[in-house]
Amino acid sequence: MHIHASLRFPRRLVDRRLLLSLSLAGFFVVHSTHAASFDCSKATTAIEHAICDNETLSQLDSTLNEKYQTAMANLSDEGASELRKNQRSWLKERDACNADAACLENLFNQRKSSLQATTQQAETQLDAIIASIPADPANAAYQLKQYRGPLASAWLVYLNRFEPTSGVTAEEAKQRHQVAVTALNKQNDFAASLLKDIENDPKTSKNVAVLTFLRMTIEQGRYDEVPPRPDVHCFVFSRQGDAAYRAFGALWGSSRDSQAPICPPQGNLFELPAWKQLNKILDPVMSAAYPNSGTIRYASYADWAILRLRATLSPTDFLKPIEGQSQESPEKRISEWDDKSWPKVQREQLLIAIDPARKATMEWLQTERKFTASDASKASTAIVNAWLNEQLDYLSENLSTGDQ
16 A cells, blocks of 8 residues: 555644644543533523523534535525525524423524535535536636635645636635634644644645645545435546646544545456456455554555546556555565465455456457557556555555565
């Protein structure tokens, strides 16, 4: 498993995160109160006391605040102004309950549904604008400027960097960068701290830094919920290439990588029988390695997802060596593996399955991507080798005894 050096998180950040989690754990053990959207120790009105004294109401109040903030972040200036007026009217309805718990609970549940519907509608409209960026960056920029939330702001930073015809100025990008970073600090201070390190790292290109900033903002945007928000950002991979693959791949080295907004493969290459056979043969040894892998396995999963996307969306990348990918012969590594950790019979089955996978990939590239026979042969070998080497790296790190 490979994590690009410029995107490795510093040890001091890991230590800081651990200390923070321990201190917060202690806090919540000592101070077990109902979690409303406000400080219950400062409650003064009958409504506030009713909320703080009732766990259900406290949780609903906190949920409503989160849903209100989410809706506001996805609305245009006009929509946000309308929602603020609507919220003031609703607060009057809330106060009219006169601290009656049943009345408040019913009203809170109605408001939760209303805010959720508002958020979904707002997200749909915002996503449509984002999806239009490749076709008309200038018009997309004009519409995004009507929004003040972090996601719209991050996309304006993207437009300034990669779409000069969008008309987004450097000063506008600077201001919007601060908007999104401020929101990220509130939502996920560890992510904000890591982003700062990445942006200040001279080894990280400006393109990768901007795309990592975009990726972190997208990760806060409910794209991993059910039903999932559509992956309208997928065009960045074809338009920005290597920088996008680096920025959206393994970053956290933990379960956080399971939320990486990586788009699915473009086509059915990895659904072909030859590829399914490779996976089937590898499954027993991969399962044996799983118990030792810990949460860092999610970083491997992210790397594999990036490889599948890149192989199907940008297969011409594999006509030359890709920085960071192993150039070792997977056949040699498999043949020399320790018999105790990986039975020879399984390895021999895998070796037999490699050529069919290369042949199937070559044919797919010629049919689906219109490669010449020569280029298809070269790229198919590189794709299969890269895929196998990533699996072998994972096994080497997580089997009790691996290759040396």
